[in-house]
Amino acid sequence: MTDSWQECMNHCVDVTKQAGKIVREALEKDIAVMEKSSPTDLVTETDQRVEKLIISAIREKYPTHCFIGEESVAAGAPSVLSDGPTWIIDPIDGTTNFVHRFPFVSVSIGFTVNKEVEFGIVYSCMEDKMYTARRGKGAFCNGLPIKVSGQEDITKSLVLTEMGLKKDPEHFKTVMDNIQKILNVPVHGVRCPGSAAVNMCLVACGAADAYYHQGIYCWDMAGGAALVTEAGGVIVDITGGPFDLMSRRLIVASSPRVAQRIAQELTVFPCGRDDAG
Ligand code: IPD
Numbered sequence: 001m002t003d004s005w006q007e008c009m010n011h012c013v014d015v016t017k018q019a020g021k022i023v024r025e026a027l028e029k030d031i032a033v034m035e036k037s038s039p040t041d042l043v044t045e046t047d048q049r050v051e052k053l054i055i056s057a058i059r060e061k062y063p064t065h066c067f068i069g070e071e072s073v074a075a076g077a078p079s080v081l082s083d084g085p086t087w088i089i090d091p092i093d094g095t096t097n098f099v100h101r102f103p104f105v106s107v108s109i110g111f112t113v114n115k116e117v118e119f120g121i122v123y124s125c126m127e128d129k130m131y132t133a134r135r136g137k138g139a140f141c142n143g144l145p146i147k148v149s150g151q152e153d154i155t156k157s158l159v160l161t162e163m164g165l166k167k168d169p170e171h172f173k174t175v176m177d178n179i180q181k182i183l184n185v186p187v188h189g190v191r192c193p194g195s196a197a198v199n200m201c202l203v204a205c206g207a208a209d210a211y212y213h214q215g216i217y218c219w220d221m222a223g224g225a226a227l228v229t230e231a232g233g234v235i236v237d238i239t240g241g242p243f244d245l246m247s248r249r250l251i252v253a254s255s256p257r258v259a260q261r262i263a264q265e266l267t268v269f270p271c272g273r274d275d276a277g
Helices: 004-027 045-061 070-074 095-100 169-183 196-204 218-230 256-265
Strands: 033-035 042-044 066-069 086-093 106-113 116-124 129-134 139-141 158-160 189-191 210-214 234-236 249-253
Touching: 004 045, 004 086, 004 095, 004 106, 004 116, 004 129, 042 045, 042 095, 045 066, 045 070, 045 086, 045 106, 066 070, 066 218, 070 086, 086 095, 086 196, 086 218, 106 196, 106 218, 116 196, 116 218, 129 196, 129 218, 139 218, 158 196, 169 189, 169 256, 196 210, 196 218, 196 249, 210 256, 218 234, 218 249, 234 256, 249 256
Parallel strands: 066 086, 158 189, 158 210
Antiparallel strands: 033 042, 086 106, 106 116, 116 129, 129 139, 210 249, 234 249
C-alpha cells in the first residue's frame, strides 16, 4: 500500500531544499531587518518570502491541507491545530542568528495528522545539514542515521536552552533563575544556540543531552519533535507530563531520567498557548 504521508515527506524535502537555497543566498547579501512585537523580535523579507514559497509549493500539490506558519500567524492567520493533515512551518528558525550570520539558522517543517507529528524536516542552512525523520522510520542527517546520546546522568549532560522571553521582567527573572538551577545541579554546561529546531537536532544526534524552553511556538517545535523521538529521545512537557504541541513549552532529552530531572528543577510560568486565539 502506498504511504501517502511518505509522498508528502518527499515533497517536503524538495521544498525545504529550495527554501534553504534562498536562505543561503540571502546570507550573501545585505539583510534588511524589521521588528515585530519588540526590538528583539525580528523578521526579514527572507522569512516572509520563504514562507510564501513553502506554502504555495505545498498547497499546489495538496490543496486541501492546512497550514500554520510563523509569518502567516504574525499577519493574522489562525493558529489552530485540526485533525486534518497540517503543515507547521518556520521559514527561518533563528532569525536573530540569520541577521548576525551566527551559524545556526534553519528551515523547519513538521507535518501532523490527527494532531500527531508524522514527519519532521529541519534544514540547518549554514551547516548544510538536512535532518529528516518519519514516524516509526528513524531519524537521519544528510541521509545517515542519527541517535541520541542515551545519557542517563544529568551531571554528565550538556543542556541547551534559550533566553528568549524578556518582555515580562518577572518571567525573565524565572528564565535566568532556571538556568542557574540547572547549572547548579551541576551539569557539564548550558548553551543557548539560538534556533529551537537546531537545538532539538543537536539532542537528536547526541551533540547535546537535553533542551528545555518555555515561551516558544508550535512552529519552533514541530519539525524537531519528530527528530528527537525518532532518534530515540524523549519529549515531555516542562512539568514532566505529556508533551502538547500547542503549549509553547517542552523538554527534550536523551533519556526519560534526564528529562524528569530537569523538570524537577524548573519553575514554570504561564506562557499562553498557540491556539489561545
Ligand atoms: C526563535 C528561535 C530561538 C528562540 C525563540 C524563537 P524564530 O525562533 O527558535 O531559539 O529563543 O524563542 O522564537 O523567531 O527565529 O523563528
